[in-house]
Amino acid sequence: xxxxxxxxxxPKKKHVVLFGLIGLIGLAVMAGVxxxxxxxxTAWFGLPVFGFSEGPDQPxxxxxxxxxxxxxxxxxxxxxxxxEEAPASIPAVGxxxxxxxxxxxxxxxxxxxxxxxxxxRALNWVRVHxxxxxxxxxxxxxxxxxxxxxxxxxxxxxxxxxxxxxxxRRIDVDAAVGETIEVAGSxxxxxxxxxxxxxxxxxxxxxxxxxxxxxxxxxxxxxTDCTTCHY
Amino acid sequence: xEGRQKWAMTxxxxxxxxxxxxxxxxxxxxxxxxxxxxxxxxxxxxxxxxIERYWEGEFPDVKARFIPIFCxxxxxAPCEPVCPVYxxxxxSEGLNVQxxxxxxxxxxxxxxxxxxxxxxxxxxxxxxxxxxxxLNPDVTVRSRGIMEKCTFCIQRIRRTGREAKRDxxxxxxxxxGLNPACVNACxxxxxxxxxxxxxxxxxxxxxxxxMSEDGRGYHLLGSLGTGPNVIYLKKVDEHASGxxxx
Numbered sequence: 069x070x071x072x073x074x075x076x077x078x079p080k081k082k083h084v085v086l087f088g089l090i091g092l093i094g095l096a097v098m099a100g101v102x103x104x105x106x107x108x109x110t111a112w113f114g115l116p117v118f119g120f121s122e123g124p125d126q127p128x129x130x131x132x133x134x135x136x137x138x139x140x141x142x143x144x145x146x147x148x149x150x151x152e153e154a155p156a157s158i159p160a161v162g163x164x165x166x167x168x169x170x171x172x173x174x175x176x177x178x179x180x181x182x183x184x185x186x187x188x189r190a191l192n193w194v195r196v197h198x199x200x201x202x203x204x205x206x207x208x209x210x211x212x213x214x215x216x217x218x219x220x221x222x223x224x225x226x227x228x229x230x231x232x233x234x235x236x237r238r239i240d241v242d243a244a245v246g247e248t249i250e251v252a253g254s255x256x257x258x259x260x261x262x263x264x265x266x267x268x269x270x271x272x273x274x275x276x277x278x279x280x281x282x283x284x285x286x287x288x289x290x291x292t293d294c295t296t297c298h299y
Numbered sequence: 300x301e302g303r304q305k306w307a308m309t310x311x312x313x314x315x316x317x318x319x320x321x322x323x324x325x326x327x328x329x330x331x332x333x334x335x336x337x338x339x340x341x342x343x344x345x346x347x348x349x350i351e352r353y354w355e356g357e358f359p360d361v362k363a364r365f366i367p368i369f370c371x372x373x374x375x376a377p378c379e380p381v382c383p384v385y386x387x388x389x390x391s392e393g394l395n396v397q398x399x400x401x402x403x404x405x406x407x408x409x410x411x412x413x414x415x416x417x418x419x420x421x422x423x424x425x426x427x428x429x430x431x432x433x434l435n436p437d438v439t440v441r442s443r444g445i446m447e448k449c450t451f452c453i454q455r456i457r458r459t460g461r462e463a464k465r466d467x468x469x470x471x472x473x474x475x476g477l478n479p480a481c482v483n484a485c486x487x488x489x490x491x492x493x494x495x496x497x498x499x500x501x502x503x504x505x506x507x508x509x510m511s512e513d514g515r516g517y518h519l520l521g522s523l524g525t526g527p528n529v530i531y532l533k534k535v536d537e538h539a540s541g542x543x544x545x
Contacts, residue, residue: 152465154437202400202439204454209461293390294398299439299453 114275123271124194128177136265143254143264151253154206158193161185196270197261203278203297213290214256219248227289234287235259305393306451307495308482309505309516310367311532314489317350317365324484325369328452330438332424345418347449348481364534367489369481370395370416370449371519371527378408378417386446392456393495393528397448404444413520417448451492452479472500495528506530 079087110117135141143150146163150156165185172178184191199205218231220243231251236243238259239251257264262273274280285292325331325348334344348369355362372395379387379395386401387408397417409417423443426434434440437454441447459477463470472493475483482490493502509516515533518526 200400204437204439204457206461208465212465294388294401295390295394295396295453295457298398298400299396299450299457 123269127191132264143257150207156207211253211256215251215253220245304494305496307502307528309491309530311489313534314487315365320484321348321481324480328480330434330440343421371529374526377411381407381411399445402445
């Protein structure tokens with residue numbers, strides 16, 4: 069070999085391993101950044117595509133399935149103020165105890181509940197649906213607007229007597245344009261909260277971002293003045 | 300119901316005794332942070348309604364004059380066109396409203412307001428531990444960096460409107476649920492609030508009577524042509540001098 073000849077660079081084995089490792093870490097970081105980006109962007113515009121889209125764990129695994137489907141309770145039986153006031157309200161332990169004093173012995177959650185009732189503590193339920201502080205949401209007005217005898221239409225003109233097909237489908241999957249449905253107060257909940265009755269663990273099904281609210285208000289001829297919700 | 304109301308207030312300066320009950324009522328109703336002396340010295344104190352006090356005459360004939368000043372809800376509000384983000388605008392009920400979540404804190408509106416009734420949150424609001432639970436849930440707690448001002452207690456207007464609809468009745472004039480907190484708190488009936496589109500309301504009767512030729516009504520800084528929805532009624536006082544003479 070002459071002096072000055074081109075020499076093929078042969079990296080040392082140590083360097084190959086090192087560079088490979090750096091590359092892999094780099095790829096992992098990049099994948100992480102992309103995933104974070106996707107999460108942030110989707111969470112910004114609606115519900116995140118992964119993570120936090122399942123409902124939170126509650127202090128007692130309260131099964132709506134049992135209470136609504138099997139026992140046949142109406143939403144308004146526990147969420148008492150929903151047809152009268154702004155908040156839907158979570159029942160106090162005392163209200164649960166009107167039934168659970170007698171029924172449900174031996175079930176883990178019920179025993180915990182009784183323990184709470186005896187010691188006079190309140191259950192710290194984890195909130196699933198939350199709008200920001202600068203949004204004043206009123207359950208009562210929405211239930212009043214959607215309940216009653218409604219004709220199903222494509223595009224709504226009269227809020228009092230008509231309901232859009234989109235909303236009617238959420239209440240009754242077989243709804244079709246032209247039919248008339250009787251919407252009870254507790255059926256209205258499904259429009260925003262989904263079919264809670266068949267959820268073992270309650271989760272949020274609609275984005276409930278401002279776009280979601282405003283689009284629905286526009287479609288239903290509801291006021292879209294800022295001070296309808298923001299004050 | 301929307302768009303068929305126009306809210307207005309009359310302030311009878313003759314009745315005001317400067318007791319500051321309205322200031323306190325407003326503070327507790329609208330989650331206004333507590334302003335102490337250093338804040339006043341910095342001109343950063345917040346009171347959506349304030350009582351301005353003037354001394355008139357020489358000792359021993361000194362008279363204290365009080366005038367409550369709050370957002371005038373001007374029809375041609377100078378604060379509105381300068382907002383770069385449309386955070387303050389006129390709604391269909393004649394209210395000059397501030398949308399907190401839109402505000403970016405440019406403070407152009409406060410510079411353009413001739414009445415100095417807009418307040419900027421220079422800090423994150425804080426309340427002592429004992430007052431944490433007294434915050435009004437119907438009113439947004441404004442965070443640092445946004446503008447706020449008197450809303451004519453729009454949360455009360457909304458609530459009574461909704462409850463009236465729910466119970467199938469009409470909102471009555473002078474309903475204590477409808478009246479802003481300052482009006483309810485006023486011991487001398489200085490402030491009268493109501494709907495001027497309703498010809499039978501107390502405020503529209505007062506407006507008609509007092510804004511006529513020989514009435515006592517005037518607009519604050521009326522020459523600016525801002526068209527306030529707040530009408531002040533002059534002091535009836537034989538000792539008063541100048542334009543306050545009735």
